[in-house]
Amino acid sequence: MLGSAARHGALSVSCAMLALACSADPSAPAPSVAGPTDDGTATPAPAPVPAPAPAPAPGPGPAPAPAPDGPPAALTCLAGHYGATPVGSAAAWSLRLADGTTHAWDDGLPKTFDERLAQPDLQDTLSIPYAVGAIAPVNAKDHDPGRIRHDRMFKSAFGDAEAAVRARLVDVAFVGQTVKFHTKAAAALARVSTRLEAAIANTPSLSAYVTGTLGGTFEWRPIANTQRMSAHSYGIAIDIVVSKSDYWEWDKTPQGTFTWTNRIPQAIVDAFEAEGFAWGGRWYHYDTMHFEYRPELFDARCKL
Numbered sequence: 001m002l003g004s005a006a007r008h009g010a011l012s013v014s015c016a017m018l019a020l021a022c023s024a025d026p027s028a029p030a031p032s033v034a035g036p037t038d039d040g041t042a043t044p045a046p047a048p049v050p051a052p053a054p055a056p057a058p059g060p061g062p063a064p065a066p067a068p069d070g071p072p073a074a075l076t077c078l079a080g081h082y083g084a085t086p087v088g089s090a091a092a093w094s095l096r097l098a099d100g101t102t103h104a105w106d107d108g109l110p111k112t113f114d115e116r117l118a119q120p121d122l123q124d125t126l127s128i129p130y131a132v133g134a135i136a137p138v139n140a141k142d143h144d145p146g147r148i149r150h151d152r153m154f155k156s157a158f159g160d161a162e163a164a165v166r167a168r169l170v171d172v173a174f175v176g177q178t179v180k181f182h183t184k185a186a187a188a189l190a191r192v193s194t195r196l197e198a199a200i201a202n203t204p205s206l207s208a209y210v211t212g213t214l215g216g217t218f219e220w221r222p223i224a225n226t227q228r229m230s231a232h233s234y235g236i237a238i239d240i241v242v243s244k245s246d247y248w249e250w251d252k253t254p255q256g257t258f259t260w261t262n263r264i265p266q267a268i269v270d271a272f273e274a275e276g277f278a279w280g281g282r283w284y285h286y287d288t289m290h291f292e293y294r295p296e297l298f299d300a301r302c303k304l
């Protein structure tokens, strides 16, 4: 276990750094401005009787009010991927999750990158566009598409406790071995495996990146002293072969600097991205073993 723990210890920082918690429900109804006086005992004044509506004037009359705008397209898109429902109005859109909680689309707060990581609204999770294509160094500071996650949305979609997620894990054949993955993402991972096997048939050297000792899939793990969970906690992430991978925390100097590094071949990345898996090698805070199922990042309708 020590060896495993040590290996995962390195990973745990990665995963812990990636996971996020939701903020307090910002969509809770605001207290009514009407109501009793301070001691709470006053009898409320009777509600004013509305004046009768005037009879409609003859003629064309005023133009009908325009229909209220619907929810932002990206919110509707996100809702579709996570079994949630847009609610509200143009003044304040929110997302009602399957667990009954409601969360702000845009909380209106100015945030630093670290604050968006720690307390994102739903819009923040889509705020950094994910781009596929030729692998390229990521030098733009904090360009981490997909690293901002809304933890409560994940809990609602995949399970809010270890046992709840574990009960929804299924076996997936992954390039010659069996791994546990969330039932909602299992078919996508199986398709990745099919793509990888085809790529390996053409280029056998690719096998070394995705067979043998993998970094792992499911592991329920909150960040220390927080309620924020790693993406691996939900059974939607896989770390491929660790010895072929690079991770910013391993490379960080005592001064805190690091330089994007990657050894994972393009064909491996392409196979995952084609099935909706975001790659940690697309991040300034690179984690090149890490792939997680985030179909919303690949859905054009979810673009802000």
Ligand SMILES: [Zn+2]
Binding pocket: 014, 015, 232, 237, 238, 239, 289, 290, 291
């Ligand atoms: Zn990972």
